[in-house]
Amino acid sequence: MNTPPDPGDSRWDDLLARARKDQPAPLDLAALQRSVSLEARRLASARRAEAPDWTALLPFRSLVSSCLAGTCAFTLIASWQVWQWWQVMPWAQWVVASSGGAP
Amino acid sequence: MSSPDSSLAEQAKAGDLEAMNQLVAEHHAAITRLLWRFARSHADLEDLVQETFLRMVRGLPAWRPQQPFAHWLQRIATNTGRDYFRRNRIRDRWQAPLPSADDAATATQPEAVEPGGDPAARAAAEEVKHLLARLAPDDAALLTLHHLEGWSLVDIAAQYGWTVTATKLRAWRARRQLRALYLSVTPS
Known part of the structure; x- marks a missing residue:
């Protein structure tokens, strides 16, 4: 595939050569550095703020009371289940007999 | 062995503001020259350079020392330039019709308020930019880098993640x- 020649003729080459010489005026470096620093600080504080957000979602008091409630419920259900199964165990009668009463 | 740029970038990545400012000071001239090829005005250039460095700050956590920092930053800058062309294309489409061919000759005059050095060079650059702005944004970005910055098509393909064949065809x-x-x- 042949590449088409650049637009026009030598005038185009001259135009490009002149255009390449164009240089921008210098920018305000201090202002640029200030905006970069501000953005870096904003990002850093946003990252720091993420951790407290998680603790807000799971406050300590709620967490403790939820764990206590869960443990109590588990103990209650487990005890009831154990009591149910205890009576049908083949060795339950032997324990009852040897202990002289209910387990 | 890590380059001074890499160690500065490592420090900036860890949150060192001084290192970040030093990176900006070292690279802003090159980035400004590159983005001047894309910008229509000095105000736009300021915005583009600022946007590039803000993207640098946001992207630093993803930067890896295996990547040369200057290339990584240059890629951010060329992507910022391409995005600028895309935004301008959308804005031009919604705000006003593209200027006709007759308007082009008058539009190539540099603005009086634009600071600059050589007026002839500025006028030529304005004329080329004006023509490039009428192409599709990706085409304009490609030819901006190729014609005004003198990049090879292979380098441009690598920069934008295109295949070399597709880049040649697009060019x-x-x-x-x-x-x-x-x-x-142009009058014949």
């Missing part, structure tokens, strides 16, 4: 279109 079509535009605004 061929874009140059043909540019040729037609140039001939339409």
